[in-house]
Amino acid sequence: MAFPLQGDDAARRTPPSEISNPYWVAFSKSCAELINIPVANNDLPTDHKWLELLAGNSLETEFHQFSNPLATAYSGHQFGVWAGQLGDGRAILLGDIASQELQLKGAGKTAYSRMGDGRAVLRSSIREFLCSEAMHALGIPTSRALAVVGSKMSVMRETRETAAVCARVAPSFIRIGHFEHYSSLENTGRLKELADDLIEKHYPECHNSIEPYLELFKSMSNKNATLVAKWQAVGFCHGVLNSDNISVLGLTIDYGPFGFLDQFQIDHICNHSDHSGRYAFHRQPQIMHWNMACLASAMLPLVELNHSSVEAQELLKSALESFPIIFAEEWQKGFRDKLGLQTAEEMDIRLIERLLQLMHDSGVDYTSLFRSLGDIDKDAAVVNISLRDHFIDRGTIDLWLQDYLARLSRESVDDETRQALMNTVNPKYVLRNHLAQRAIELAQQDDFSEVHKLLKILSNPFGEQPEHHQYSQAPADHVRAIPVSCSS
Incomplete structure (x- = not known):
C-alpha cells in the first residue's frame, strides 16, 4: 500500500462517497501517460470506467482495482500556530499506480473532516488542475493533476456551488x-x-x-x-x-x-x-x-x-x-539565468535587486518584463529599448539598462544564443488569475472549452504560440484584483 503506516492511529479506511451523474470537466493526457493510462483520440481514457473511478463512484477499472482507500492523520502549524491533529479532511488516497500515488480531492467526508463536508467545488478544482499541470510544464516540482470530474450536486461555500473531484498524482503525499x-x-x-x-x-x-x-x-x-x-x-x-x-x-x-x-x-x-x-x-x-x-x-x-x-x-x-x-x-542561479548571464560576477546580485526594486516601484508586469529582456541586443541604444516605457522613473531604468548592457558585453555567447536560452527560463504564459476566472465562469455554464484551451497553452509556457498571444498579456485593470481565499 502507498501509505507506509498501518493502523487506525495512522490512517482510516475511507471509501469515496458517490456524486450524482458525473461528467468530464478536464483530463490531462500528459499525466495519464505518466501512470500508463491508455488514452483515446478524444484525449480521454479508452476505458470508460475511469470516469466513475475518478468521480469516487467506483474503485476499479478494467485493469486496476483500489481495494483499500485511505485518509491519513497528520498535524501541523497553521498561520504559525500549532493546530493539533488535522488530517486528510477531503482527500482520499486510492493507492499506487505506476510508482505514483493516486488521490481524490473532494470525494467526501473522512474521519478527519471535522466540521467540513469533504467536498470540493468546481471553481477550486479547475484552479488546482490547471496550476498543477502548468507548474509541471514550467519545470517546477509539483503534484500532478489527472482530471476534474464534475457533478450538479450542490455544495455550500460562500454561496451555493456545484461539486467536483480533482484527481491528484504524486510519488508521495506525505507532508x-x-x-x-x-x-x-x-x-x-x-x-x-x-x-x-x-x-x-x-x-x-x-x-x-x-x-x-x-x-x-x-x-x-x-x-x-x-x-x-x-x-x-x-x-x-x-x-x-x-x-x-x-x-x-x-x-x-x-x-x-x-x-x-x-x-x-x-x-x-x-x-x-x-x-x-x-x-x-x-x-x-x-x-x-x-x-x-x-x-x-x-x-x-x-x-x-x-x-x-x-x-x-x-x-x-x-x-x-x-x-x-x-x-x-x-x-x-535562477535570476542570472533569467537575465541571460551564463557566468557569475559579484555585481550580479545588486543588478538583480535593483531591477526588482524598479519593477516594484512601477508595478511592472512580472512575467512580461522578464520575457521581454530576451529581446534586447548587446549593442542596443538604451533609448531604443521599448521596455523602458513601462517604468515611471525613466532616468533610473535607463541607468539600470546601461549597466545591464555593459554586463551582457562581458558574456561570450552571441545575442541569438543568449536570447534562446532566456526564452527557456522566462515563460511567456503563466496561469494568471483572470484567465483561470474566465475558464471557471464558462465551466459554470457547462462550457469547458476554455479549460481545455488553457491546459494546451500552459503545457507549452516557453513557446511563442503567436495564435494565443493575448493569453500572455497583463490583465486589464478591472480584472486585476480577483480575490482568492482558502476556499478557492
Missing part, C-alpha cells in the same frame, strides 16, 4: 505534518517507520549514511529550499504555507489561494484571508525555512536515537543553517 503528528504524540516508533519508508522509497542515498535520519532531514530541507527559489524566480505565490501543506519530497502541493504575480509587488499577498501578510511573496523563503525548523523539531527524537539530546539539537541546528545557503545559490 511535514505527518512527522509533526507523531512527534507531538511522542511516538518515536511511528516516526521511525515513516522515516525508514521515505529513505527506502525516495531517499536511498541516505540509507548507507552513518546518520541516516540527519541526512534525510538535510535532503528534505534542501529540496524545499530549491523549490521556493524556483517559486520566487517564476513569480509564484502559494498563499498558505502552513507546515501541513509542505511536501517531504519538495513538491508544490495543496493549491488553494495561489497566484502568479501580475503587477510586481515584492510584498504581494495572494490570499485575502492572510490578514497579517504572513505568506506574502517576499516572505515565502523565510516561511519555508521556518517550516523546516518545525520538521527539525519533529525529527529530533530520531536523531536522539544515536546522540544525546543536546548533541542532536546541535546537529539539526547546523543542518538547518544550510537552508538559506541552498536557497541563495538557487535564487541567484
Whole structure:
C-alpha cells in the first residue's frame, strides 16, 4: 500500500462517497501517460470506467482495482500556530499506480473532516488542475493533476456551488505534518517507520549514511529550499504555507489561494484571508525555512536515537543553517539565468535587486518584463529599448539598462544564443488569475472549452504560440484584483 503506516492511529479506511451523474470537466493526457493510462483520440481514457473511478463512484477499472482507500492523520502549524491533529479532511488516497500515488480531492467526508463536508467545488478544482499541470510544464516540482470530474450536486461555500473531484498524482503525499503528528504524540516508533519508508522509497542515498535520519532531514530541507527559489524566480505565490501543506519530497502541493504575480509587488499577498501578510511573496523563503525548523523539531527524537539530546539539537541546528545557503545559490542561479548571464560576477546580485526594486516601484508586469529582456541586443541604444516605457522613473531604468548592457558585453555567447536560452527560463504564459476566472465562469455554464484551451497553452509556457498571444498579456485593470481565499 502507498501509505507506509498501518493502523487506525495512522490512517482510516475511507471509501469515496458517490456524486450524482458525473461528467468530464478536464483530463490531462500528459499525466495519464505518466501512470500508463491508455488514452483515446478524444484525449480521454479508452476505458470508460475511469470516469466513475475518478468521480469516487467506483474503485476499479478494467485493469486496476483500489481495494483499500485511505485518509491519513497528520498535524501541523497553521498561520504559525500549532493546530493539533488535522488530517486528510477531503482527500482520499486510492493507492499506487505506476510508482505514483493516486488521490481524490473532494470525494467526501473522512474521519478527519471535522466540521467540513469533504467536498470540493468546481471553481477550486479547475484552479488546482490547471496550476498543477502548468507548474509541471514550467519545470517546477509539483503534484500532478489527472482530471476534474464534475457533478450538479450542490455544495455550500460562500454561496451555493456545484461539486467536483480533482484527481491528484504524486510519488508521495506525505507532508511535514505527518512527522509533526507523531512527534507531538511522542511516538518515536511511528516516526521511525515513516522515516525508514521515505529513505527506502525516495531517499536511498541516505540509507548507507552513518546518520541516516540527519541526512534525510538535510535532503528534505534542501529540496524545499530549491523549490521556493524556483517559486520566487517564476513569480509564484502559494498563499498558505502552513507546515501541513509542505511536501517531504519538495513538491508544490495543496493549491488553494495561489497566484502568479501580475503587477510586481515584492510584498504581494495572494490570499485575502492572510490578514497579517504572513505568506506574502517576499516572505515565502523565510516561511519555508521556518517550516523546516518545525520538521527539525519533529525529527529530533530520531536523531536522539544515536546522540544525546543536546548533541542532536546541535546537529539539526547546523543542518538547518544550510537552508538559506541552498536557497541563495538557487535564487541567484535562477535570476542570472533569467537575465541571460551564463557566468557569475559579484555585481550580479545588486543588478538583480535593483531591477526588482524598479519593477516594484512601477508595478511592472512580472512575467512580461522578464520575457521581454530576451529581446534586447548587446549593442542596443538604451533609448531604443521599448521596455523602458513601462517604468515611471525613466532616468533610473535607463541607468539600470546601461549597466545591464555593459554586463551582457562581458558574456561570450552571441545575442541569438543568449536570447534562446532566456526564452527557456522566462515563460511567456503563466496561469494568471483572470484567465483561470474566465475558464471557471464558462465551466459554470457547462462550457469547458476554455479549460481545455488553457491546459494546451500552459503545457507549452516557453513557446511563442503567436495564435494565443493575448493569453500572455497583463490583465486589464478591472480584472486585476480577483480575490482568492482558502476556499478557492
